[in-house]
Amino acid sequence: MPLPTYALGAMEASVYAPEVFARGLPSVLQPAHLSEGDAGAAGSTANAAAPLLSLHGIGLAFGGVVALADIDLSVRSGEIRAIIGPNGAGKSSLINVISGVYRPDRGQVRLAGVGYAQVPTQRLAHLGVARTFQNLALFKGLSVLDNVGSGLAYKVRSNFAGQVLGIGRSRGERYDFLSCTDQILEFLDLTAVRDRLAGTLPYGLQKRVELARALVAEPRLLLLDEPMAGMTPGEKSEMADFVRAARDRFSTTVVLIEHDVGVVMGLSDRIAVLDYGRKIADGTPDEVRNDQRVIDAYLGVASDNEALSRDEARAGI
Template sequence: MNSMNRVLGGPATAYFPADVAAERWELDGPGEEAYAAADIALGLEGVSLSFGGVVALENIDLAVRRGEIKAIIGPNGAGKSSLINIISGVYRPDHGRVRMAANRFTSVPTQKLAHLGIARTFQNLALFKGLSVVDNVISGRAYKVRSTFLGQVLGVGRSRSEEADVHGRATKVLNFLNLTHVSHRLAGSLPYGLQKRVELARALVAEPAILLLDEPMAGMTEPEKAEMTEFVRAANREHGTTIVLIEHDIGVVMELSDNIAVLDYGRKIADGTPEEIGSDQRVIDAYLGIAAENIGGEGI
């Protein structure tokens, strides 16, 4: 691993000229105009994070363009999940900032995340086991609810239209993800692959501008993966959702992503289109390894 670090240790921009435009605003400390011109939906600026002296992320710059699917890959422990947890406010970075549209945060306020138009799924399932599938999905709209509990109990005022609205939306999303047949089962009783899909449904129903997917296909069978790939692509194309994707399956990543950032030991070692990542001999040698055979959009 050390030799790989030496080879790829230089600034990522040097290897991937295509991304220079996006990199420049990061390096120059951009104004809002540059940000808007690059159409950046989400950005990290010099983000570092460590746990009790162990460095998880070191000076990460990252830009996600509006409407793209950006994958973040890297070996286990590279800091991918830490990155998502910083974006969603679970962790507070030691240094650096997170940019979301016009906002800059030193620490993202978790409870406002949904209002900022960001939804996420979790690496280890985080469904509400005691709620049915449809109620799990509906809870993805909880941030929009404005009726009081008294109104809800009495079934008066705003609560009625809200309830009808969320049920309608949940039904649509469940339909979209082929989950209608299990919508009244308890979420905790479903097989793993379906639970992952319910998580996606819960995130999508919020109609986020940006969707963070933390290993959405881990532990899935090949047919399930193929199905999930289609769902992610459809969410991106049909709703224009910007997607940040963490995934181990290189085939899936190459097939889905518009851009890929490569992390290793908490540092970004590469950033570019799948072709650029795929054709970079050093990335292939050092990290992608045998998976390179599958590069070119075939999938595994």
């Protein structure tokens, strides 16, 4: 099926506002130590398995604004991999590249050993990839049951006539739909709201319904775009528990974007830190926590401010 991808991408750009920022360094200026760190990490896992997902030299710009610059990332099978960074660091752009919503200007996404210049969005579910969205993307006019069950739609083989008349494959599919969906609803403790319209649920529950919709297909790779954004601390730790439980139960690999560093530290196996579209750190939570660049990115650097004020002073003169 021919995908008018560039046009769709352009339309989506307005819906999912690209995380933009004013500064971006050319890839040649990227610190050299990162590639060494990457090589070390890759070396240690080389005997385990090839990475389920890897990004090679991903670059993406919106007009003159560089959103991602030369990003390399590898995700091992079965791990919870977090991508953190301050606002506008390019985290959501990265998820959109992985899920094929954006086409990167440079680089390649390798999924289970197959390389893509742009991941085919329409085939994403068939490839075993599911995702959630930063801004809720539920189907408001459908019940929770139907929302979650729509995660199975990619498997449906029966045609509409069979479904209308209730014959052929559609019967078995309806049975699978109900049993799979009800299991997931129970797993995520959503059975009580099974028949409510998704649009009428409180925010935290809607986030969980979205997780359920992504999980129902039992994906190999689950991309979570800020699953805890806007939640209370209690809801956040609950959500973290659900993510961990989902990984354990379905042996799903999780790539997770999050603002809240505290939650991420406890949840993830490895963390990559983005700042201004570049990867500034990558490693275990402990390594990342003590990395000076990460601290600088989150807390700001004194010399930067001084330089800024000097500039201002000069402009004043």
